[in-house]
Amino acid sequence: MSKYSLGIDIGGTFIKYALVDEDYNIKERWKVKTTKFDTKDELYDYICSNMKYNEEIDVIGISAPGLIDEESNVKSYAAPNVANMYGTNINSEIEKRVNKEVASINDAKSAGLCEFEIGNAKGSKSSAFLILGTGTGGCLCDKDGVIYGKDSFAAEFHNIPFMNFQTKKIDKMGDYASMTGLIEIYNGKVGEEEKIEYGHEVCNKFLAGDELAKEVIDEWINNIAVELIAITVTYNPEIICIGGGISEEDWFIDKLKKHYKEVCIEYLEADFITTEIKRCKYNNDANILGAIINANLKQSKKYVVSNG
Template identity: 80%
Template sequence: MEKYNLGIDIGGTFIKYALVDKKYNIKEKWKVKSVKFDTKDELYDYICSNIKDINLVDVIGVSAPGLIDQDSYVKSYAAENIVIMYGTNINHEIMKRVNRKVISINDAKSAGLCEFKIGNARGSKSSAFLILGTGTGGCLCNQNGVIYGKDAFAGEFHNIPFMNYKTKKIDKMGDYSSMTALIKIYNDKVDKNAEVEYGYEVCAKYLNNDEVAKNAIEEWINNIVTQLIAITVTYNPEIICIGGGISEEDWFINKLKKQYKENCIKYLELDFITTKIDRCKYNNDSNILGAIINANIK
């Protein structure tokens, strides 16, 4: 009987599962809604109760948000529905329920590892990954794979600091370049009754030549470019891959590439920067595939 790897992507909205063969082909996918529980045992029981065909599985790779160290301890709070995971050891909790090898990794690092091994950063000696979602996730890789840093904090690009001279406080770049930021940028420019709930609404208005949306998108992409330049100055990788649903839009990725190149010349006064900007190849599946890749190399 053929054995499969199981990937589990724990998110604040959904928990996604996939049975994957040894060549990283996805055979079956399913998902359940994330539910907020009062105890960690209720959450892990729920996660494991939705696993299918455990008799076909020999290795489980898990991706989850928040700071997860190399021993699989959750060291920071994440999305509200799964905040109870804080302080737990993901590997131990799932392993004792299903009796399989379990290896866990942060979701953005998982996506980066996927792209490094089988995606658009394959073959690179230095790469970075910026995942645009509710926040901005990140990952750095060298020729050997994911760079964790001493506290597993390397690549946490959302937290790149800058001084906000209006408030006299240190802000985080991710708060200005996430999809959440795009919504706020747009809503700050319109009346209350014209506010939107989702980022794709702003994008649709932009594509329909709405002037407010065009101004909001311009400001937002400049914020992303600033974050990309900060990554470039710090690491100057061969490639920075952009993930998240928005990265599948050609207009977005082309505009981002153009403004990145222009700003490297305009603000850094450097015309020799060759860091490539591209999208992630395995966008929606990168977390699960990266988690499985990580489990197989540990």
């Protein structure tokens, strides 16, 4: 009987599951709402209670928010509904409940690993990944895969600092480049009765020709380009892949690529920069597939060590 992998993407709103074959084809997917529990044991029990096909599963790959080191220790708080994962070891918690081999990875690093192994960064010797959502997640890869850094903090692009001369405080670049940033830019330019709740509302106004929305989108695109420039100056990868729902929009990717090149020339005075901007190939599925790829890689390394 064929063995499958189970991918789990733990998010602040939903926990997504997928049964995946050895060629990374998703055979079935399901999800449940992320429920806030008082204890970490209740949360992990809930995650495991919604698994399926345990007898057919060979390995479990988990993607989760927050700072997660290479040993699967959760080293920071994330979304409120999963905050009590902080200080736990995801692999240990899941393995003792289901008796399966588990490997865990940060959600943005998972998406980056997916693109590095089977997506639009496949074959590259240096790549970066900027995931645009409520915040901005990130990942760096060299020719061997994900770069973690000494404290597993590498590629936390949301936290790239800059001095805000108006407030005289250090701000985080991701607060301005995220979808939340887009909403805040728009709401800062309109009256109380015109404020919006979702980023797609601004995008729809932009596509309809609304002049204010055009101004807001231009400002937001510039903020993202600045974050991309910071990545370029730091790492100068062959390719930077953009993820998140907005990356599926052709107008957005085209506009961002054009502005990035303009900023390279105007600000950096570097018309020689060849770093390529692309969208992620696997968008909604990147976290789950990357988690399974990570689990398979960890399993392979254990096999090599045990038989070395």
